[in-house]
Amino acid sequence: MKLEKKHALVLIGIAGWNVVTYATFIKNLAGTEGRPRGYYIAHTVLIVVNLVIAAVLGKWGVHALKAARTAKD
Template sequence: MKLERKHALVLLGIAVWNVVTYVTFIKNLAATEGRPTGYYVAHTILIVVNLLIAALLGTWGVRAYKASRAEQKVNA
């Protein structure tokens, strides 16, 4: 599958959005008190998984962006 620059930017945008929203979620989670341990465990797992997804999408986005730039140089 060939990804274009617009696809790379979408992947990077989603990755950044995930990081921003989950950093906010981490701050809000740290501010809560009196919840059962399971609440913190479940939400911590959600945070870790979503940050890993953001890292994967960001990696794909960077690779796609670099590939689109390299192809653009070849075609120029």
């Protein structure tokens, strides 16, 4: 499969967007009170899973960017 620079940038962009949105979600979650314990557990799991997805997509994006640069040389 041929990876182009634009594909790499899309992956990196999505990863960055996930990090920004879930960082905001963490901030908002920390500011809530009076919710059941399960609410915090469920949302914490959601945050962790999405940050792991962001890390994987970011890693793929960096590798694809390197591969695209190498292919040009």
